[in-house]
Amino acid sequence: MVDLGARMRRRSFTQLLSGAALGLALALAPVAAAAQDVPRSETLILDSTLERIATPENYNPFLPTTTLQGGLHQVAFESLFYLNLETGELQPWQAESYAFNETFDEVTIKLRDGVKWSDGVPFTADDVVFTMNMLKDNSANLGNWGGNAKTWVKDIVAVDPLTVKITLTATNPSYVVNMFGARVYWTNQIVPKHIWEGQDPATFTNFDLAKGWPVSTSPFGLVSANNQETVWARRDNWWGAETGFARLPAPKRVIFTSAGNEERRTAMLINNELDTAYAIGKSSFETVHQRNPKVVTWFKEMPYAYTDAGPRIIGFNNAIPPFDNALVRRAVSQAVNRDAIVDVAWEGMSRPIKFPAPSLAALAPFFEGTEDLFAAHPNTEFDPKATEALMTEAGYSKGGDGFWADASGAKLVVDLVARQTEADSAKAAPVVAELLKRAGFDAQFRLVDSAGFADQVFQGKANIWLAQINGGVNNPYPSFDMFHSRHALPIGKSATGSYSRYANPEYDAIVEEMGRLAADDPQFKDVVRRALEIWLRDLPVAPTTDSALLASYNHTYWKNWPTSDNPYFQPCFWWASALVSIVAIEPAE
Amino acid sequence: MSTATPITRPRGHAVLRGLAELGSNVKLTSGLVLVLSLVALAVIGPLLVDTEMARPISAPTNRPPSPDYLLGTDGGGRDLLAVIIASTPQTLRLGLLAGLIGTVGGTFLGLVAGFFGGWLDRIISTATDVVLTIPPLAILLIVAASVRSVSVEMMAFIIAALAWMHPARSIRAQVLSLRERAYVEIARISGMGDLRIALFEVLPNLLPLIMSSFVAAVSGAILAALGLEALGFGPQDTPTLGMTVYWSLLYGAFGRNMWWWWAPPIVILAILFIGLFLISVGLDEAVNPRLRRQA
């Protein structure tokens, strides 16, 4: 069939095609280049981490639907403080300092003098008071910041134009860092009263390029926005430069673009179309680095990636059988070989964990002296024999088909739900299901999207799933608090926290005690130990691995990226804290 | 309109003559050889290779082809040779099942709508137009939510349920035109029943169209399934060519030069589609002498 003639035809066809393509490319390319006004070397291109910027015309940071990481929470607004995970320091920004009273239920925040909104109006205590009251009054229609304001703010007053006093509803030594410190991913941004007053915060989009909206104190203003990218131009009259607080950022223009998936992310890094990219796999990075050596990551060698704040877990629905039984939870946990997950889902860049808190230097001291507890509860050790023993103890036996069944003969069905949009979950799900099958569980996995995951897990329909715990990074309290029983709403209602619906009054009391203590309180470590002891005994979820997101940084146009050699800040450009490093970045030449 | 020509044509003879020539029909033979080689792979393969190796963490991860793993291994620790052998029959089954249901259903509805017309036609046409705009992904999501896991058969039914419209529409259009032909009129005058006319006069004339519809439907069904699977919706726990593509995309196999991961599915599909194409061409030539090369 394919004779010589066909082969020749094919060759000439290929030649024709590539010739035509080259011609077309040459004809069109210069035009495209001419259309750009700011040179590439003065443009900083960041990865929005998304397939698409879903709401490019919405700059209301408080709505649950708003896309934050398309530039909104990195450069559209600034934060009062930024938590630096590398130094452990809460870096003041729009604010200058804060001070608690002795009982940690009243905090006074001093604002920085000279901070100005982009329309020239001074940034004052009135803006902070207005924002917090607006959040509190509209909590039902706004996202988590509304709920947080309602939960914690009893009263807020402007003492003078640069001083705010917040009275809390209860003791909370972590209030400032948790709310205004850009801890982990996001922060409670302050909006300008003179723009937002009279607007309905539940529908206000804060978007009007002609009016210069969104008005903010940030060094960057929005120029254009659509599903593909958001473009921000430097505001040369930024308050930070005028007051000498910081130098004017080097990039004249910042673009958040949507690479979407690993294949395009990889290709765009090779072609210098991205200055920093969201997580890719180890081998993908190695390919990129080989073709474009200027692209580096946090570590020069394995494990390459910066440890992310959200460790991974196998979640259990503690409210209903079979996983209301701690023996079954431990049996499942010990049937899973964490090394296989590290290999398949993380390509060796991550490591097994024993408690759902990230392996960060700032957290390690809180767990010192608890080794004996972990030794007494080897929950995360891969041990099929232990699984057999625990299942037998729980009253299960293997049926004729080799699967665990309870006393009545009903098979224990394990349908593992995993979120498809989290690449490591999708990669880990087949591994966990396979390991459980080998251990005698009738296991399957199902990859679902966010709405399906919410439906299955939050509402309590699923009994086992893969997820992450976004707890503490500088203090373990938020991690422990995820398992407080106030999160365990009845099945059918949307649970919060760890979604595990774990409820134990004894544990609650200890966690509440921990919440009232400052992290440097001498009693703090003892409380952690007591909480940990119960947690390890009950094992409400099975910790699996750290999260290692390999983000890459391109030195072709920009330098002074945060790396392990130059660890001045966390290298996470999709977090609300990104502005600090965007301001610090310098031109490569 | 031509009425002066001979009215009934010796269709039966053409079919017989065609059958006699099937053996010497190069295209048909080579097409059959290609498709049968895939069937053979599916039948003989499991005797030579342990298909359990297609399950995750059965092999070391990310190995290029070697004597131990002839097609290498993927990022999930699957032996890709085992994956191909386990998934080829699944994909073939899906395509044939969906193609068959879609073509038979579509042909039947198109024939009925075109030949009988009236309210039947109106109902069928309405249904065709309505079903056409239903996104297959929606149906898949709905089905997936109500079962423990999506099987290859379910996937085939979903694709078929949304793939009969094209055959139905084009067959209907063709029947509308055939219905008014002289030989149909003659058959009608000579007292033949509607059903008999539809089955014995109209249907044979549609065979080439049906055959090419079938080939298109099988390929279309496989590609439609692959499209859904590439996005991660499908029989996630079953090794199929589509899920292989999904995993390779998830791991970025293309960017990391793991050609042994994404290339084999393409080869299998290319063999299948070319085989089906040649069979369809060969059959046409057997049935329709006009197509045979004139010296």
Place this chain on the structure above:
Amino acid sequence: MTWGYFFKRVGLFFVVVLTAMTVNFIIAHSVPGDPIGGVISQMTSRGGAVENADEIIASYRQRFGLDQPILIQYVVYVWNTLQFDLGTSIIYFPQSVTGSIVAALPWTIGLLLVATVIAFSCGSVIGAMLAWSGTPRLARALAPLLMIFSSIPYYLLALILLYVFAVWPNWFPLGGGYSSGTVIGFNPASLLDLAYHAVLPALSIVLAGLGFWALGMRGAMINVLGEDYLTLAEGEGLSRRRIFLAYGMRNAMLPQVTNLALSLGTIASGSVLVEVAFGYPGIGFLLYDALRASDYFMIQGICFVLVLTVALAVLVLDLIYPLIDPRIAHR
């Protein structure tokens, strides 16, 4: 064609639209998952502690009328849709459904329509040549090659094109609808830039679709070539080329054109992969996102637009068929 037929056919158009709207309502509401819970899930997926999830969900359900009985929701939906009020998206709230569609549709129409028409025209010509015995042997050998392109799973085909034309030699952009940082306008530079970005996605659609249009055309041609009147025409000594063009191709185009009109209905579900692979804007991703997040109003809105398009296209075809092919009589 009579006026009676015309009115009946137009009546049928409205029946189709109303039925499809109902079917779409049922389907949208059967897609599993809780859209508002999904929004909260997105919010918490990267580190936000949500204290009042249940309160937010209740307030949003009320805002979108999802706390109403399903029949009331249906009546409201039909009433609003018939006035072209497609409502507000849940997952992109407060963006309106119409706004999202209007922003995405031009991209899809521009890329998909042009590429599909190219694939359709080339495919039809190739298909016709495959069926015609006068075609040279070499041209026929091209067909299996085309089948190879059509047999590559679309997403991989897109990646191959990206690497062959945009990564190894940096001739074409890696994706997106236009150059980063530029503003789209009606000027030559901007239009060229749009075309430059559309080349690879369009090429991928043409390559993927060519084989199927060719196969369809070939089947239709073979049908026509088996017709009596061609025998008659041959007998009358008309030239073979003339028969091929005037009789064969013309008549075989009927089912082809039907298929083209029908393919409008799958334009959104069909373009998802193009848009995902090339990061190209368009309505496919909108629908994909809406389905994944069970955004009822967005699903219904997009499907309504599709239904209108297909129903109109089919209506027009049915009305002009009798003009093209006088053999089709309408009783």
